[in-house]
Amino acid sequence: MSLWYSISLMIHLIAVSLWLGGIVFFLVVVGPAVHELEPRVAIKTMNQGRIGLELISWVAIGLLLITGIFNVAARVQAAAALSDSYGILLGVKMFLFGAMTVHHCLQVFRYSPQIAALTTALPPRAISWPEELLSQWRRWFLLLKLNAALGPIAVLFGLALVRG
Numbered sequence: 001m002s003l004w005y006s007i008s009l010m011i012h013l014i015a016v017s018l019w020l021g022g023i024v025f026f027l028v029v030v031g032p033a034v035h036e037l038e039p040r041v042a043i044k045t046m047n048q049g050r051i052g053l054e055l056i057s058w059v060a061i062g063l064l065l066i067t068g069i070f071n072v073a074a075r076v077q078a079a080a081a082l083s084d085s086y087g088i089l090l091g092v093k094m095f096l097f098g099a100m101t102v103h104h105c106l107q108v109f110r111y112s113p114q115i116a117a118l119t120t121a122l123p124p125r126a127i128s129w130p131e132e133l134l135s136q137w138r139r140w141f142l143l144l145k146l147n148a149a150l151g152p153i154a155v156l157f158g159l160a161l162v163r164g
Contacts, residue, residue: 005074009162012067016158019060020151022053027148031141040126043133047119050140054108061101068097075161086161093157096150103143103150111140 030049034042072090076082118133129137 002074005071005078008067008070008074011063012071015060015063015067016151016155019057019064020148020155022056022060023144023148023151026050026053027141027144039128040122040124043119043122043126043129046137047115050112050115054104054112057104061104064097086164089157089160093154093161096154096157100147100150100154103147107140107143111136111143115140 026049030046034046037045115133115136118130118136122130122133
């Protein structure tokens with residue numbers, strides 16, 4: 001393949017690492033770490049972490065979309081005819097990417113505004129997590145866990161596509 005394809009593939013892999021790495025970091029490090037903090041600090045820390053993860057995720061999703069389209073176009077152009085199995089693998093991978101993107105959109109546009117508003121409205125001397133805020137975070141985390149499960153599966157399908 002061409003140099004541009006190799007560069008695009010490398011950017012694609014970096015974007016995957018960025019998105020999945022951010023998800024895993026949030027689940028494994030940030031989530032458990034806030035349990036050691038007082039509730040008010042924990043709530044603010046989680047909210048700041050959420051904002052950072054959403055930014056990183058959008059950058060990664062954009063890069064994945066652009067490089068993914070380029071990679072498929074380069075692959076189709078290089079091969080006279082692609083096998084049926086390639087089309088099936090690509091379709092499944094695109095479905096998984098779409099599902100992960102929908103989950104991310106639900107996090108950002110459905111739950112994040114409520115989390116942000118409830119965090120802002122937090123009483124100055126909060127001694128526990130408000131139940132409504134905890135409920136929103138649970139929903140947000142459920143979607144994050146779904147993406148953490150779907151991501152490696154999508155990566156495996158991507159590897160199968162590259163290997164032909």
